[in-house]
Amino acid sequence: MTTQNLMVWMERHQIALYLVAILAGGAIGFLAPGSAGVLELSINPVLGLLLYATFLGIPFASIGKAARDVRFLVTVLFLNFAVVPLVVFGLTRFIAEDRALLVGVLLVLLTPCIDYVIVFTGLAGGASDRLLVAAPVLMVAQMLLLPIYLLVFVGPGLVAAIDPAPFVEALVVLIIIPLAAAALTQALARRSALGRTVMALMQLLMVPLMMATLAVVVGSQIVGVGQELNSLLTVVPLYAAFLLVMVPLGLLASKAAGIDAAATRAVVFSGATRNSLVVLPLALALPGRLALVALVVVTQTLVELIGMVLYVRFLPLIVPAAQHQRLT
Numbered sequence: 001m002t003t004q005n006l007m008v009w010m011e012r013h014q015i016a017l018y019l020v021a022i023l024a025g026g027a028i029g030f031l032a033p034g035s036a037g038v039l040e041l042s043i044n045p046v047l048g049l050l051l052y053a054t055f056l057g058i059p060f061a062s063i064g065k066a067a068r069d070v071r072f073l074v075t076v077l078f079l080n081f082a083v084v085p086l087v088v089f090g091l092t093r094f095i096a097e098d099r100a101l102l103v104g105v106l107l108v109l110l111t112p113c114i115d116y117v118i119v120f121t122g123l124a125g126g127a128s129d130r131l132l133v134a135a136p137v138l139m140v141a142q143m144l145l146l147p148i149y150l151l152v153f154v155g156p157g158l159v160a161a162i163d164p165a166p167f168v169e170a171l172v173v174l175i176i177i178p179l180a181a182a183a184l185t186q187a188l189a190r191r192s193a194l195g196r197t198v199m200a201l202m203q204l205l206m207v208p209l210m211m212a213t214l215a216v217v218v219g220s221q222i223v224g225v226g227q228e229l230n231s232l233l234t235v236v237p238l239y240a241a242f243l244l245v246m247v248p249l250g251l252l253a254s255k256a257a258g259i260d261a262a263a264t265r266a267v268v269f270s271g272a273t274r275n276s277l278v279v280l281p282l283a284l285a286l287p288g289r290l291a292l293v294a295l296v297v298v299t300q301t302l303v304e305l306i307g308m309v310l311y312v313r314f315l316p317l318i319v320p321a322a323q324h325q326r327l328t
Helices: 003-012 014-031 033-041 043-056 060-067 070-094 099-109 116-123 128-153 165-189 193-204 206-227 236-257 261-272 276-284 292-318
Strands: none
Touching: 003 014, 003 193, 003 206, 014 033, 014 206, 014 292, 033 043, 033 206, 043 116, 043 165, 043 193, 043 206, 043 276, 070 099, 070 128, 070 236, 070 261, 099 128, 099 236, 099 276, 099 292, 116 128, 116 206, 116 261, 116 292, 128 165, 128 261, 165 193, 165 276, 193 206, 206 292, 236 261, 236 292, 261 292, 276 292
C-alpha cells in the first residue's frame, strides 16, 4: 500500500479508528493502572503535535480574510458566553445540591474549547481557519468570564481557589507554539524539499495523532472514573443533553447571523466542544473537599470524544456543503 493510499484509507475509516483508540486507551488504563501518570504527562505533547499537524493544513494566506469575518466571531462569542451559560444553568439545576458535581460541570461546560475543536471542525468540513483566529479571543474571554460565572452560580469561595496559570500555559503550549511552528514550516516548504517532506509526513500522521490523543486522555483517567462511577453517572446525561441541545442552538445562531455552511459547522462545534483538557489542571488544584471535580471534568471528556465522532459523521448531513445561509 502506497503512502497516499494509506492516508486515504485512514481518512475513510477515521471514525472507526478513533473508537478503537478510545477502547484501547481504556483497556491500557485498566490493565496497567500504573501507566496513568505517564499517560497524563503525555497529553499536552501529543495534543500539541496534533495541533501542529492541523495548523499545517490551514493556508495562512486565508487567516487575514478569516480575521475580518466579524460576523462569525461575534456569533461564536454570543453562543459561547451568552447562550451556553443559560443552558448550563438550566442543566445544573438537577445537581445543584452536590457541590463537587456542580463545580465540575460548571467548570468544564462554561469554557469553550480552543484546541482539538479545530481538528474536529476540519474533519467535518467546517471553517477551521476561522476557529483558529477565534481561539485566542475565546481563551482570553473565558479567563475573564469564568470567575464571574462561578461567582454567580456558586459563590466567592471557589473563585479565590482558581489559579489562572493553566489557561495561560495552554494558550502558549497548545496554540502559540504549534501555530508559530506551522507558519515556519509552511515558509520553509516554499523554499526547500525538507519543509515539503515535513508537511507531507504530518499530513500522513493526522489520524494517528488524533488516535494517540484520544488514547492517552482516556487511558490516563479511566481508573479514577471507574472508582467513582456511581457518582459520575449522574452527570453523563447532562453532558449528553448538552451535546444534543447545542446543535439546534448553534444552527439558530448561525442562521440569525447569516453565515455560510462551513462557518455554521464551525459555530456548532465551538458551542458544543468544551475546554476539558485545559480546565483539568484547574480542577486538580482545587481543595481536597472538591477532589471529585477533576473526575467530573474527565467524564465530560469521555462523553465529548464520543460525541465529537458522531458530530463529524452527522453534522455534514445536517449542514450540507452546498447550503448557504446568507440573509437577504
